[in-house]
Amino acid sequence: MEKKLKNNEINNWKKVFYIISAGQFFSIIGSSMVQFAIVWWLTMETNSAIVLTIASMVGFLPQAILGPFVGAIVDRNKRKLIMIYADIAIAMATLILIIAFFIGRESLSIIYIVLIIRSIGSAFHMPAMQASIPMIVPQENLSVAASVTQFIQSASNIFGPALAAFMLGFVSIEYVMLVDIIGAVIACISITFVNIPNPIKIEETKNESFITEVKYGFKELKKHKALFILTIILSMVAVIYIPIGSLFPLIVSSHFNGGAVEAGFAEIAFAVGMLIGSTLIGIIGERYKKVKIIGYSVLLSGIALTISGLLPSNIFIGFLVMSALIGLSGPLYSASFYVLIQSSIEPSILGRVIGIVNSIMLFATPIGLLIAGPMCEIIGVDKWFLLSGVLTSLISVVSIFNSSINTFKL
Numbered sequence: 001m002e003k004k005l006k007n008n009e010i011n012n013w014k015k016v017f018y019i020i021s022a023g024q025f026f027s028i029i030g031s032s033m034v035q036f037a038i039v040w041w042l043t044m045e046t047n048s049a050i051v052l053t054i055a056s057m058v059g060f061l062p063q064a065i066l067g068p069f070v071g072a073i074v075d076r077n078k079r080k081l082i083m084i085y086a087d088i089a090i091a092m093a094t095l096i097l098i099i100a101f102f103i104g105r106e107s108l109s110i111i112y113i114v115l116i117i118r119s120i121g122s123a124f125h126m127p128a129m130q131a132s133i134p135m136i137v138p139q140e141n142l143s144v145a146a147s148v149t150q151f152i153q154s155a156s157n158i159f160g161p162a163l164a165a166f167m168l169g170f171v172s173i174e175y176v177m178l179v180d181i182i183g184a185v186i187a188c189i190s191i192t193f194v195n196i197p198n199p200i201k202i203e204e205t206k207n208e209s210f211i212t213e214v215k216y217g218f219k220e221l222k223k224h225k226a227l228f229i230l231t232i233i234l235s236m237v238a239v240i241y242i243p244i245g246s247l248f249p250l251i252v253s254s255h256f257n258g259g260a261v262e263a264g265f266a267e268i269a270f271a272v273g274m275l276i277g278s279t280l281i282g283i284i285g286e287r288y289k290k291v292k293i294i295g296y297s298v299l300l301s302g303i304a305l306t307i308s309g310l311l312p313s314n315i316f317i318g319f320l321v322m323s324a325l326i327g328l329s330g331p332l333y334s335a336s337f338y339v340l341i342q343s344s345i346e347p348s349i350l351g352r353v354i355g356i357v358n359s360i361m362l363f364a365t366p367i368g369l370l371i372a373g374p375m376c377e378i379i380g381v382d383k384w385f386l387l388s389g390v391l392t393s394l395i396s397v398v399s400i401f402n403s404s405i406n407t408f409k410l
Contacts, residue, residue: 063119227345231360291340
């Protein structure tokens with residue numbers, strides 16, 4: 001796919017991209033703080049696993065279900081405006097919740113509705129943002145952009161909950177949520193003052209109905225055989241990888257006989273690994289083929305999981321090292337994967353393809369949790385880490401040696 005950026009756009013891409021990214025950092029860290037604050041409040045007020053499960057489901061299901069349809073809307077309209085409107089919608093939902101808490105009318109139903117609205121807003125925002133990047137950044141610099149985007153996401157996931165927890169020690173939940181609105185305002189302002197070019201619509205999709213455009217997204221993904229196979233492979237990895245983070249406290253307590261401090265160290269090791277991986281992709285992303293980075297980073301994750309499951313209970317320091325490697329691997333293959341999508345798909349239909357891929361990955365979350373929970377009960381969490389590692393390693397071998405996937409030139 002050939003990118004068509006004007007000379008002045010090529011020269012100014014860093015300025016535009018970093019202005020947008022700075023705004024997104026404040027927005028995403030605010031959202032991360034709100035997410036933690038809501039989960040914490042639900043935990044303290046209800047102490048109900050069912051309530052937390054429902055909150056989790058309403059928080060991601062709209063994104064997963066709407067993904068393919070939202071992608072078509074993103075491709076039909078100005079992506080810049082979609083990002084602004086999505087941020088405004090998310091901020092307004094948060095404002096409703098703040099008002100409810102201020103007047104003492106907070107309830108589970110209001111929280112669920114707000115989580116649904118925020119999820120719908122995110123469903124629009126992410127594909128619009130990802131589809132805009134190739135219109136700003138030259139193809140040879142997409143790995144650098146992916147590194148920055150991944151670093152912002154990882155840092156927000158780490159520092160957002162920490163900041164929220166710190167604030168909750170001094171102020172009520174309303175003031176924590178207010179940070180999200182401030183972040184959304186900063187993000188909207190940063191986007192307003194930059195130019196994001198709109199892609200030229202390809203002839204085949206002009207004047208098509210909305211449903212036809214949605215179907216065209218699926219058709220385009222399947223047409224790129226290597227990308228389609230890679231999507232299936234990484235969705236299988238996601239089923240295994242995503243639940244692992246939630247199992248850290250369990251393996252620390254039940255296998256390594258640790259407490260809250262040790263569990264915290266494991267979480268920190270994982271988080272540090274994610275930050276290193278996010279940085280590393282910007283360094284190695286342009287030096288090595290993306291499919292090789294994906295294959296070997298998935299293999300690294302598989303080996304680290306396998307070793308974690310084999311470690312004796314008295315070698316906790318070894319588990320910390322493995323936790324860091326597991327965290328490091330995620331950004332490497334995730335960022336490389338999205339660079340391949342951005343480089344392979346025409347900008348005018350990129351929103352649809354990213355929307356479809358995001359939906360597939362989101363549906364991997366509940367599937368993984370439904371499998372991991374019972375399996376940990378049956379065979380033990382350490383054995384599940386071992387089995388997860390073996391399965392992940394086998395999947396990586398398929399990725400590394402698959403002839404179709406290796407047709408990628410990037």
